[in-house]
Amino acid sequence: MLDILASIVPTVLFFSAPLIFTALGGVFSERSGVINIGLEGLMVMGAFVGIVFNLAFADVFGGLTPWISIIVAMVAGALFSVIHAVASVSFRADQTVSGVAINMLALGVGVYLTKVWYGKGQTDMVAEPFNSQTIPVLSKIPIIGPIFFEGVYVTSYVAIIVAFIAWFVLYKTAFGLRLRAVGEHPMAADTNGINVSKMRYIAVILSGALGGLGGSVFALTIVSNFSHATIVGQGFMSLAAVIFGKWHPLGAMGAALFFGFAQSLSIVSSGIPVLENIPQIFLLIAPYVLTILALAGFIGRADAPRANGIPYIKGNR
């Protein structure tokens, strides 16, 4: 049993981390009332920038390169998401359509630049990816140590910490209250002197930063290069985690961990007696089927923020 856990838990954490980051971004954006189908594209942008920066500066920064890469990818994601913010907040575009365009644009730009810079459809493998490590003191704790702190990626724990920070920001600070108010009832928020557009801009840009972070962490832990097939659906899965987690940061984290678990099952299932007889296909589609069931109310109702997807036009009732 302990062996099984020690093989599953690190894998779950490994697969979940990018989803957690990105889903938290989705929570911020949607809580402010801006639907973000573009999470996928934001991850693509993050993965692209993270990999390119890592390839270009591995000599300069050495062992610190992956950390600096994900910070740069965060900034790039934030900047890229401004397009979505401008379209959906200022230009009152249909937010879903704008999100779809973000996805197409990110992949187009990423692969286009890859071809222009590297002369082929995919980059080389990075020299400095994140490596799994055994955390010194903590791994010595009996039982818990080997399960949680041996052969893990530090980024996984960063993701979990960020989830708690996001929860604190959204539920324990004035900023978070305003952000949620803007997503529930923008007119009331406006009457109380909150700048609706500004809050929504901030929220979308935060989602860009977190999406970029998620994409770059995915690229630098799991695949180590960039091509058109680096991010295939992780962004949509994060969006599913947002909804499955009922638009709550910790809920989204839980959902992301669960999806990571489902993904890792299709990889480690051969070692687990109960699961080895289940055809892989069921484990593959499990996250998606469960999300639909969750939405249909079989796993408790999931209600979106009330003003989600509706552009706010001052002076309209």
Add this chain to the structure above:
Amino acid sequence: MRQVIQVKSNNRLFGILVPIISVLLGLIVGAIIMLISGHNPIEGYIALWNGAFYDEFTIGETIRRITPLILTGLAIAFAFRSGLFNIGAEGQVIIGWLAAVWVGLIVDAPMIIHLPLAVLAGALAGGLWGFVPGLLKAKLGVHEVIVTIMMNYIALYVSNEIVRSVLTDHDTSTEKIAATASLGSEWLQALTFYSRMHYGILIALFAALIMWFIIDRTTIGYELKAVGFNRHASKYAGMNVSKNIILSMVISGAFAGLAGVMEGLGTYGNVSVISGFTNLGFDGIAVALLGANNPLGVVLAAILFGVLKEGAGEMPSAGVPTELVDIIIAIIIFFVASSYIIRWALTRFKKEGK
């Protein structure tokens, strides 16, 4: 009254101007990107033109490319008309493709039965894939966007699994369908230097006609539009809103399923394990949006995007990566979606002109 008429004609003018301006802006941005990345935009666009219209063969291939885009565009436009956003066209394409090829493989019948049966199977499978989100939307109020996204992934994995374990013995693609189920046409192929052009284009154009007929000439279409405009008013007027939502998603799914049929019975003649989406469904969103959800507009927009996508294949000869076209299409979508700002700029411009 005169004012009303003026506003109306203004709206119609904007309705035509917005897409045209968006396309031009998209092409200009594309040219700027080519310039910045050190390519010659004129050479790039000439290569694009040649890629789509160089000779009979490329024209045939361009028409083949346009065919499924018309259908996915119709699918999304149809759902839009009743206020639904069918992002699931992608999954419906995959399932329609699979079902049509499946029937094409296992049924043994003369062409007059086999071909319609296979086409119908694809449309029905797509319709079924649209039925689930429609039902959930109508009965439980679940947002169709998320359900259809999830259905896309389920379609992708299920189709791959069926190809691998049911239709073949752990192979990556099935055998070719029976000739009695093929949309291929020797006549069209001979006409176009053996391109992969097939009879599907007739089905696609006919589907556009059907959509126009349903939406503009039948009670069903009237109700679907009414539900799209105002769900509550339609309910008050005695329409069955749930039924209309489900029906709209099923018809939309059937159109998308037909797009899959075009690929399965026309272009490829088989179905393969795919690592990612076909993108036909997502491109359909762009087509519907640019075509203003109107059947004729959809056909025209599909022609434009089909030409761009097919022409892109030739762009590397000018040193430009094919992805430039994806960027251009994304930018066109942004501008059409943000038509509010284009309208604003146009009215502003007009006022200053006076």
